[in-house]
Amino acid sequence: QVQVVESGGGFVQAGDSLRLTCVASGRSFVGLAMAWFRQAPGKEREFVATKMGNGGAAYYADSAKGRFTISRDANKNTVYLQMNGLKPEDTAVYYCAVALGGDVTRSGAYDYWGQGTQVTVSS
Numbered sequence: 001q002v003q004v005v006e007s008g009g010g011f012v013q014a015g016d017s018l019r020l021t022c023v024a025s026g027r028s029f030v031g032l033a034m035a036w037f038r039q040a041p042g043k044e045r046e047f048v049a050t051k052m053g054n055g056g057a058a059y060y061a062d063s064a065k066g067r068f069t070i071s072r073d074a075n076k077n078t079v080y081l082q083m084n085g086l087k088p089e090d091t092a093v094y095y096c097a098v099a100l101g102g103d104v105t106r107s108g109a110y111d112y113w114g115q116g117t118q119v120t121v122s123s
Contacts, residue, residue, distance in 0.1 A: 002026035002112045006096045009117030012086055020081040020117060022096030030054060033099040034072060034079040037107060038092035038119075045095070050104045051079060059105060063089075086121045093118050 008020040020036065035050035049060045049070040058070050069082040079096060093116040102109030 002098070004096050004098060004112050004114035006094065006114040006117040009094060009119045011120045011122065014087055014121055014123050016086050016121070017082070017084045018086065018119060020083070020094055020096075020119075022079045022081075022114060024077045024079075024096075024098055024112065029077045029098055030074050033104040033109075035097050035099065035104060035110065036070065036079070036081045037095045037097060037110075038090075039095070039116075040089075040092040043092075045107055047105050047107070048094070049081060050099075052104070061105075083119075086119075088121045088123045091119060091121050 003026055004024045006022045031053040033050050033052050036048040037045050038048050039045040047061050048064050051058045051070045051072045067085045072079045095116045096114040097110035098112040099109040100111045
């Protein structure tokens with residue numbers, strides 16, 4: 001049984017940093033894309049960043065470029081999202097997801113999802 005568990009969210013001030021962690025278990029994820037999405041209140045879930053498997057490339061939403069960094073530890077089936085320079089508009093529930101295939105910038109490509117971790121950025 002595949003499990004995806006996020007951690008690291010919290011309440012921070014604008015300009016602060018947070019690192020989110022996602023641990024996946026239940027199968028091999030080495031060759032699969034692992035990503036972060038987020039959903040703010042009243043808005044649709046949106047893509048933040050993804051890291052391809054087997055040491056492949058990373059892709060970012062425009063809102064994340066230059067501030068967020070996604071990385072993976074393949075040996076631990078873990079993906080991280082380092083978020084710097086946080087803004088109030090980054091407030092959302094952040095979800096980790098694993099894709100079996102498809103357009104990795106779209107939520108439809110992702111088959112396994114975590115429960116999410118809340119990030120709140122105060123001005």
